[in-house]
Amino acid sequence: MKTIIKSLFVLGVLLVFSACKNEPKNEATGTVLESTENSNAETAKQGQAFIENDESKPNVLQIAIGSSDHTTLVAAVKAAGLENSLVNAGPLMVFAPTNAAFDALPAGTVENLLKPENKDQLASILKNHVTPGNYSKEFLKKFKKLGQAGGESISVEVKGEDVYVGGAKILASIPAGNGIVHVVDKVILPVN
Amino acid sequence: MKKAINILVSLIMVAGLVSCNNDGNKRGNKGQGGLAGNAAEKVYVAPGEHDEFYAFVSGGFSGQLAVYGLPSGRLFKVIPVFSQDPEKAYGYNEESKPMLETSYGFVPWGDAHHPDISQTNGELDGRWVFINENNTPRIARIDLTTFETAEILEVPNSAGNHSSSFVTENTEYVVAGTRFSVPIPQRDMPIKDYKGNFKGALSFISVAPETGRMAIKFQLLMPGFDYDLSHPGRDKSHGWFFFTTYNTEEANSLLEVNASQNDKDFIAAVNWKKIEEYVNNGGGTKVPAKYAHNVYSDETHSATSTIMDEVLTVNPLDVPGAIFFLPTPKSPHGCDVDPTGEYIVGNGKLSADLTVHSFTKMLAAIENKKFDGEAYGIPILKFEDVLAGTVKQAGLGPLHTEFDDKGNAYTSFFISSEVVKWKLGSWEVEDRQPVFYSVGHVMIPGGNSRKPFGKYLLSMNKITKDRYLPTGPEVTQSAQLFDISGDKMELLLDFPTIGEPHYAAGIPADIVAKNSKQIFKLSENKHPYATITDGDAKVERKGNEVHIYMTMIRSHFNPDNIEGVKVGDKVFFHVTNHEQDYDVPHGISMIGANTSELLIMPGQTETFIWEPKLPGVWPFYCTDFCSALHQEMQGYVRVSPAGSGTELKWSLGED
Numbered sequence: 001m002k003t004i005i006k007s008l009f010v011l012g013v014l015l016v017f018s019a020c021k022n023e024p025k026n027e028a029t030g031t032v033l034e035s036t037e038n039s040n041a042e043t044a045k046q047g048q049a050f051i052e053n054d055e056s057k058p059n060v061l062q063i064a065i066g067s068s069d070h071t072t073l074v075a076a077v078k079a080a081g082l083e084n085s086l087v088n089a090g091p092l093m094v095f096a097p098t099n100a101a102f103d104a105l106p107a108g109t110v111e112n113l114l115k116p117e118n119k120d121q122l123a124s125i126l127k128n129h130v131t132p133g134n135y136s137k138e139f140l141k142k143f144k145k146l147g148q149a150g151g152e153s154i155s156v157e158v159k160g161e162d163v164y165v166g167g168a169k170i171l172a173s174i175p176a177g178n179g180i181v182h183v184v185d186k187v188i189l190p191v192n
Numbered sequence: 193m194k195k196a197i198n199i200l201v202s203l204i205m206v207a208g209l210v211s212c213n214n215d216g217n218k219r220g221n222k223g224q225g226g227l228a229g230n231a232a233e234k235v236y237v238a239p240g241e242h243d244e245f246y247a248f249v250s251g252g253f254s255g256q257l258a259v260y261g262l263p264s265g266r267l268f269k270v271i272p273v274f275s276q277d278p279e280k281a282y283g284y285n286e287e288s289k290p291m292l293e294t295s296y297g298f299v300p301w302g303d304a305h306h307p308d309i310s311q312t313n314g315e316l317d318g319r320w321v322f323i324n325e326n327n328t329p330r331i332a333r334i335d336l337t338t339f340e341t342a343e344i345l346e347v348p349n350s351a352g353n354h355s356s357s358f359v360t361e362n363t364e365y366v367v368a369g370t371r372f373s374v375p376i377p378q379r380d381m382p383i384k385d386y387k388g389n390f391k392g393a394l395s396f397i398s399v400a401p402e403t404g405r406m407a408i409k410f411q412l413l414m415p416g417f418d419y420d421l422s423h424p425g426r427d428k429s430h431g432w433f434f435f436t437t438y439n440t441e442e443a444n445s446l447l448e449v450n451a452s453q454n455d456k457d458f459i460a461a462v463n464w465k466k467i468e469e470y471v472n473n474g475g476g477t478k479v480p481a482k483y484a485h486n487v488y489s490d491e492t493h494s495a496t497s498t499i500m501d502e503v504l505t506v507n508p509l510d511v512p513g514a515i516f517f518l519p520t521p522k523s524p525h526g527c528d529v530d531p532t533g534e535y536i537v538g539n540g541k542l543s544a545d546l547t548v549h550s551f552t553k554m555l556a557a558i559e560n561k562k563f564d565g566e567a568y569g570i571p572i573l574k575f576e577d578v579l580a581g582t583v584k585q586a587g588l589g590p591l592h593t594e595f596d597d598k599g600n601a602y603t604s605f606f607i608s609s610e611v612v613k614w615k616l617g618s619w620e621v622e623d624r625q626p627v628f629y630s631v632g633h634v635m636i637p638g639g640n641s642r643k644p645f646g647k648y649l650l651s652m653n654k655i656t657k658d659r660y661l662p663t664g665p666e667v668t669q670s671a672q673l674f675d676i677s678g679d680k681m682e683l684l685l686d687f688p689t690i691g692e693p694h695y696a697a698g699i700p701a702d703i704v705a706k707n708s709k710q711i712f713k714l715s716e717n718k719h720p721y722a723t724i725t726d727g728d729a730k731v732e733r734k735g736n737e738v739h740i741y742m743t744m745i746r747s748h749f750n751p752d753n754i755e756g757v758k759v760g761d762k763v764f765f766h767v768t769n770h771e772q773d774y775d776v777p778h779g780i781s782m783i784g785a786n787t788s789e790l791l792i793m794p795g796q797t798e799t800f801i802w803e804p805k806l807p808g809v810w811p812f813y814c815t816d817f818c819s820a821l822h823q824e825m826q827g828y829v830r831v832s833p834a835g836s837g838t839e840l841k842w843s844l845g846e847d
Binding site for chain 2: 046047048051052053084085088089090092120124127132133135142143147149150151153
């Protein structure tokens with residue numbers, strides 16, 4: 001059922017976006033029709049996140065978008081308006097909680113965070129999952145803590161072969177064009 | 193969860209729908225070019241009209257300084273500073289080669305960073321621009337009457353000359369701080385012994401009030417941190433200088449991890465007046481140091497390079513009460529002082545917040561001796577005691593702050609790729625605008641002085657990706673101009689830049705334009721090989737050196753026929769432009785010359801060397817389209833075999 005809802009969700013989003021495709025847009029140079037090739041991004045969105053680029057190695061945002069295990073995270077990133085920060089030259093290390101990790105939060109938490117009035121709170125939670133840097137799981141073992149983009153520090157612990165950041169276990173790691181994505185099994189909530 | 197997803201779906205759909213109808217409300221949008229209002233009108237400078245401001249924009253790794261007009265973004269000139277420039281023969285012709293001499297020999301390229309304009313009483317006076325070279329530590333002074341590099345001073349004991357080249361209120365000093373600490377004096381030692389043994393030199397370079405001539409007054413040998421950026425106190429804090437530091441951990445490897453361990457690094461506050469007094473009373477220690485001092489003369493149209501052999505150093509502990517550390521979070525980059533001199537902004541590049549210190553509180557804490565320990569004997573003030581305020585969650589990766597004349601500050605954020613306007617005192621964010629993309633420094637004309645001209649802000653961006661027509665993997669870097677005269681910033685213009693637009697200084701055009709020279713007076717030309725009258729045109733042989741004293745005027749060279757040159761000779765073309773008319777330069781180029789072609793301003797003399805390799809008759813010609821008869825401006829040199837008896841002779845207009 002969940003999968004069906006996901007597909008519905010994706011479909012819904014696509015429909016909404018494609019609805020924008022053929023609308024005439026008033027450009028600076030006069031009225032021109034936007035080419036359909038370039039209009040798959042949400043028209044209100046601008047910035048590096050929306051550059052057409054299929055030659056470069058995928059960036060951390062593109063990796064998250066391409067993962068069916070991270071639809072909640074991607075939705076949250078969009079709701080918080082953080083797309084452009086995630087495609088920056090960085091380098092950026094993103095700890096990406098899975099959908100299951102979000103599901104494990106107390107009931108109602110995600111719904112609440114996605115409300116427009118809670119955008120700042122959502123953004124600060126998401127920024128607690130981003131470190132300026134690019135370190136492999138193995139290399140992370142050198143650290144005791146990491147300074148996160150949101151301003152707080154999170155701990156790094158090694159248990160056997162496993163590495164835990166802010167209490168979340170790294171499940172997998174995917175190198176990106178502008179950093180690295182470590183998939184984690186928990187949402188790392190800021191202390192404040 | 194199902195419910196959550198449903199909500200998500202609806203939310204995103206709503207967002208999507210809204211976005212379709214949102215076009216009219218957008219600002220700074222790609223495609224619309226930011227033209228929500230009358231942006232085009234605001235940047236349009238009609239043909240023949242002049243721009244309101246000069247912007248001096250560093251070329252970064254190009255080593256040069258570009259001069260643009262604002263608001264048009266038109267490029268007027270690239271001033272060669274630290275790199276050879278074939279356009280003007282800078283660093284190629286014999287006169288300017290000494291400008292690029294260093295203690296390491298001839299270094300014909302450089303990494304230009306932070307231009308700063310000279311000041312009087314804390315206001316821009318438009319006499320000189322200073323700019324630092326990061327790699328081979330040097331400070332240059334550009335003369336704004338000629339828009340040429342007038343002087344370059346190497347900075348010894350420095351490495352990565354980055355917290356430079358900022359001037360005090362009356363241009364008493366231009367300051368150059370080292371980014372990398374090194375052994376002082378340099379010596380062979382294990383790298384792992386860095387901690388406690390390396391030093392960071394902060395150099396205070398005096399500037400002669402009339403001539404601008406630079407000399408190192410003293411070098412303060414600080415603990416071995418990295419000194420990143422700096423700014424002088426203004427007004428009430430005049431007499432102090434502030435330097436951001438990072439790597440207070442004194443790590444010598446993998447700094448991206450090891451230099452981020454301390455939650456706070458320091459801003460070093462240096463009471464330079466106190467140290468100046470100490471030095472004037474005989475304080476400090478002279479130590480051997482080798483560094484070049486290169487000076488260009490507008491009279492001889494030539495540069496000289498002198499190697500200096502000692503420098504005065506000051507141990508901070510010998511001047512108690514002159515240096516303090518202000519704890520500042522997260523590897524601060526920019527160190528900026530507001531026009532009143534009260535606020536010192538530390539832009540913690542790994543922080544989401546901006547930390548602002550109070551000069552008044554700092555003085556009080558010093559007075560009350562409220563210290564929180566010390567570092568290498570230098571007192572550390574308590575963070576809470578000096579903190580004026582924090583701009584909370586202003587953005588990601590703050591780098592640099594400039595100020596307007598209405599009590600607002602503007603900070604660049606690299607990671608979140610935006611410029612954020614905030615209020616001094618309330619620390620509230622007032623506006624934020626995205627930049628395209630990844631801004632480094634920002635510039636408001638006069639924005640680091642007591643008198644900012646808060647009309648425009650220039651954002652200098654490291655990355656452009658899709659903003660311009662593509663030009664292969666290397667695409668232009670870019671500047672973006674914002675109108676900041678209203679409550680909200682408005683994006684007006686994108687324009688491409690030379691090299692990396694690392695940092696800039698801007699000034700109202702009327703302060704500078706009126707002093708701009710139009711010609712060099714021929715009668716004042718003291719070049720040793722100048723040819724002041726046509727009667728003096730000649731060719732002289734000294735062994736295998738042949739010196740041609742040549743003149744040029746529309747539309748011929750004198751002489752234009754030369755014989756008696758032989759294979760194996762070293763031929764010096766000393767060419768004087770006899771024009772005394774504005775904007776009539778001439779060029780000269782010689783087939784087979786391996787040194788340079790020249791571009792010579794009216795009244796000026798320049799020299800290139802030609803070593804002919806084959807017998808024959810070889811042409812030269814004017815390379816600057818000077819006149820209707822430019823194509824006729826040409827001549828020949830006859831080259832005979834080595835040892836031939838061809839007589840040396842020269843002529844113009846003879847059969």
